[in-house]
Amino acid sequence: MIAIFKREVKNYLKWPLFWVGVLLVIYGVFNARSPYLTTHYLEQGEKIVNDYPDTVDSADVYEGYIPANPEKHREIWIGQIKQKLMAEFEMSDLDAQSVINNLADMELEEAFVYLEEEYDWYGARYLYENSTYYKGTPEEINAYLDEKMENKTFSFYYSRKFADFAGLFMFFFATIMLAVLFLQDTKKHTYELLHTKPMSAGKYVLGKVSAGFTVCLIALAILNIVFWALCLIYTKDSGFEVRLWDFVVSTVL
Incomplete structure (x- = not known):
């Protein structure tokens, strides 16, 4: 089972489509949630200009x-x-x-x-x-931000926005990536070969599924680190506190 697990994880990490998928997920989440990174305290005389209703x-x-x-x-x-x-x-x-x-x-x-x-x-x-x-x-905007940041960090709020869309994009990512989890073995006739070894069907399935789950966790870990770093970069002049732990908790939830 461990051999199957290691083989599958290595195969995914060497597969170019996996990294293309990770980049697409990063782009999708960033495109949907990047406006929140522009949140900042307004300086005296500064106004947010838009043509929206009052x-x-x-x-x-x-x-x-x-x-x-x-x-x-x-x-x-x-x-x-x-x-x-x-x-x-x-x-x-x-x-x-x-x-x-x-x-x-x-x-x-x-x-x-x-x-x-x-x-x-x-x-x-x-x-x-x-x-x-x-x-x-x-x-009023600065007072509102003060109130919000009094007990919670900026990353607490942003990580929840991040997790909403990360979960959505990861659903499509997993659907496409894991579709080939068992398909590869049937194409290369590895399935029949494995069953000539002293390994039960349960261990085979468990090894494959746990490898697929681990691959998804690796993608999520990359997402968490990337968006934590983006938070640090975008808010470095805002004085907001950013913690990696907030992203981890939101992702787990």
Whole structure:
């Protein structure tokens, strides 16, 4: 069994397609997760420029968005409600403000129902959901990063983003790479030769499968080291803490 295990691992490591697959996985994960590496504290006067809306339902801090706390969320939503009432219902500023005053003491669900029943408007709920994140000022973004980094390292957050896509790409990698695990022996008639040796079928299968699993672990180890190094390179001027252990834990999970 050990001989089969060693032979299979060596065969994979000598196979050019294996290294091509590893490079493709690295490229795929990097292409999907590289924007997160640009996360940094904003300097005075620096702004993240994009043409995205002021509020969205989901976004990331590297894009200039931060999550609104309940009070801020309600404040943004109220402002958007007033604008919609004036634009779509052609209300005057005074009339729109009167509606806003009525909403002030209502619970959120109660406010949704009020607008639906009184004005036949069902977009208020969507408007609230779409204002979950808003474009923060440099001070707000830096404060948000401070809060996030207080108890967790940057690599703690990034490694989880990394693991999501690493797992996805490794699924395709393993499917293609391990498809030839037993096929090679049947093509070269090694299977019949092995069964002339004092080896059970169970040991043969166990040796092959454990070798395939080890090869996948080698690919994952390479991925962890590469993206840990990328984290160090990209964040060297940001003052963020980066630990290899965070990548290992995320990969295992």
